[in-house]
Amino acid sequence: xxxxxxxxxxxxxxxxxxxxxxxxxxxxxxxxxxxxxxxxxxxxxxxxxxxxxxxxxxxxxxxxxxxxxxxxxxxxxxxxxxxxxxxxxxxxxxxxxxxxxxxxxxxxxxxxxxxxxxxxxxxxxxxxxxxxxxxxxxxxxxxxxxxxxxxxxxxxxxxxxxxxxxxxxxxxxxxxxxxxxxxxxxxxxxxxxxxxxxxxxxxxxxxxxxxxxxxxxxxxxxxxxxxxxxxxxxxxxxxxxxxxxxxxxxxxxxxxxxxxxxxxxxxxxxxxxxxxxxxxxxxxxxxxxxxxxxxxxxxxxxx
Numbered sequence: 001x002x003x004x005x006x007x008x009x010x011x012x013x014x015x016x017x018x019x020x021x022x023x024x025x026x027x028x029x030x031x032x033x034x035x036x037x038x039x040x041x042x043x044x045x046x047x048x049x050x051x052x053x054x055x056x057x058x059x060x061x062x063x064x065x066x067x068x069x070x071x072x073x074x075x076x077x078x079x080x081x082x083x084x085x086x087x088x089x090x091x092x093x094x095x096x097x098x099x100x101x102x103x104x105x106x107x108x109x110x111x112x113x114x115x116x117x118x119x120x121x122x123x124x125x126x127x128x129x130x131x132x133x134x135x136x137x138x139x140x141x142x143x144x145x146x147x148x149x150x151x152x153x154x155x156x157x158x159x160x161x162x163x164x165x166x167x168x169x170x171x172x173x174x175x176x177x178x179x180x181x182x183x184x185x186x187x188x189x190x191x192x193x194x195x196x197x198x199x200x201x202x203x204x205x206x207x208x209x210x211x212x213x214x215x216x217x218x219x220x221x222x223x224x225x226x227x228x229x230x231x232x233x234x235x236x237x238x239x240x241x242x243x244x245x246x247x248x249x250x251x252x253x254x255x256x257x258x259x260x261x262x263x264x265x266x267x268x269x270x271x272x273x274x275x276x277x278x279x280x281x282x283x284x285x286x287x288x289x290x291x292x293x294x295x296x297x298x299x300x301x302x303x
Contacts, residue, residue, distance in 0.1 A: 018084045030191075034055040049103050061090055061099065063136075064207060065090065067132065067209050076129070079102050082100040082101060115195055119225070120218075120242065123221060124246070127183065127248055129183055141271060143173050146167075148275070149163055165294065166271060180251070182214050183211065184216065185220075186210060190224060222262070223266055230292075259303065263297060270291075
């Protein structure tokens with residue numbers, strides 16, 4: 001969770017390489033566990049986001065920028081990266097990729113019916129887009145992360161109750177493997193969606209994008225938006241589902257798999273939190289945050 005500190009002069013140097021001048025303001029932005037984000041304002045009122053990728057290399061970031069630009073060109077509301085004078089979409093400073101995006105005015109999407117209907121609708125539109133050839137199949141918070149955690153547990157001979165639970169879920173991946181796949185965001189949580197007037201304005205951070213099970217992505221949105229104080233809110237699921245099915249209908253097989261997909265989506269978030277806060281950065285207030293997810297597994301769901 002290292003955060004890169006940036007001065008106004010340093011930010012000015014970077015945005016000049018993209019044709020922007022007269023930077024007058026720099027402000028840290030909330031959200032984002034793996035990146036450093038700043039809101040920039042120039043003297044003519046132009047607002048930008050400066051993003052430093054603290055946990056990804058140049059190749060990985062260029063790949064994600066290519067996917068983001070592809071989705072933007074296909075009509076998905078997401079900020080398209082701004083190119084620099086050399087035609088590239090990133091610069092390297094202090095061995096880290098730096099990118100610039102347009103700043104999107106709005107607030108985090110709320111959880112009323114209209115807002116979540118709008119989100120479900122846009123998600124279905126994305127699911128109908130033909131995946132680009134470069135899109136990878138590996139969902140970074142899925143089985144590959146599980147296996148990484150298992151290897152660490154085996155090496156250290158430290159199989160916690162959570163890791164044993166995680167290992168017992170592996171068979172579920174095979175059970176749902178045949179379901180329809182396509183482009184998924186993989187992390188549609190409230191801090192990745194900007195809205196206004198009960199509608200989605202922009203979807204952010206396609207860092208978990210992959211070619212994966214579409215209904216899994218839909219359920220992941222419920223994991224992000226559909227709970228309050230540790231309990232599922234059926235009205236929120238209905239809103240997401242109604243919006244989604246106004247564009248793309250789920251098959252009977254997808255409906256029957258929702259409970260299994262919910263287990264996998266919930267454990268994926270738990271696994272990422274365990275990896276980040278128990279292994280990489282232990283000792284913070286977030287160390288047991290993965291338990292928020294595991295506590296949901298015995299709750300009655302609206303599907």
